[in-house]
Amino acid sequence: MSVREYNDAEENPVTDEEMEYILRCAQRAPSAGNLESWDVVIVTDESVKEELSDAAFGQEHIRKAPVILAVCANYVRSMSQYGERGILYAVEDASIAATYMMLAAHTLRLHTCWTGAFDDEHVSETLGLLKHARPVVLLAVGHGVLPEQRAERMDISEHIHEEYW
Numbered sequence: 266m267s268v269r270e271y272n273d274a275e276e277n278p279v280t281d282e283e284m285e286y287i288l289r290c291a292q293r294a295p296s297a298g299n300l301e302s303w304d305v306v307i308v309t310d311e312s313v314k315e316e317l318s319d320a321a322f323g324q325e326h327i328r329k330a331p332v333i334l335a336v337c338a339n340y341v342r343s344m345s346q347y348g349e350r351g352i353l354y355a356v357e358d359a360s361i362a363a364t365y366m367m368l369a370a371h372t373l374r375l376h377t378c379w380t381g382a383f384d385d386e387h388v389s390e391t392l393g394l395l396k397h398a399r400p401v402v403l404l405a406v407g408h409g410v411l412p413e414q415r416a417e418r419m420d421i422s423e424h425i426h427e428e429y430w
């Protein structure tokens with residue numbers, strides 16, 4: 266469940282131990298050729314979160330969550346081995362690593378919100394990303410408030426194709 270309400274970041278921070286657990290879990294994620302073609306910028310500074318929130322078109326949870334994990338695809342790492350295909354692999358590696366971060370956070374009873382709507386340039390400038398890194402997700406992490414209702418899903422049969430699409 267995506268959590269977008271974080272009210273008491275100062276009273277309920279994410280501890281260093283929790284962060285280390287989350288990052289160590291992410292490192293166990295599979296990656297193409299085991300190249301781990303992802304990097305993460307850990308953001309807790311209020312003014313940087315403010316700037317990231319602007320980059321994410323004013324999304325409040327980016328400003329309010331105690332931690333934002335900016336997970337990036339590292340193109341150089343994967344393209345040096347896989348050429349053009351490495352572009353896709355790096356995005357996959359970053360996505361899987363971020364998913365592991367979410368799952369690890371959830372085992373610690375932390376909440377998260379995957380945030381993909383942002384201006385790439387603005388995020389890159391704010392975080393001083395190198396040219397070969399692409400921000401894939403701003404993952405908000407913290408102790409938040411669960412939404413009252415679970416988001417609906419399509420009927421699962423709409424996803425499933427037997428033997429042939």
Ligand SMILES: Cc1cc2nc3c(=O)[nH]c(=O)nc-3n(C[C@H](O)[C@H](O)[C@H](O)COP(=O)(O)O)c2cc1C
Nearest residue numbers: 266267268269321324378379380381382383415416
């Ligand atoms: C690629 C991607 C981009 C997303 N971008 C945003 C976003 O910018 N802002 C946001 O609040 N949620 C974002 N989400 C979360 C989705 O809105 C959410 O997962 C979906 O509505 C289902 O709700 P649930 O996670 O609560 O089950 C994104 C999720 C994914 C996977």
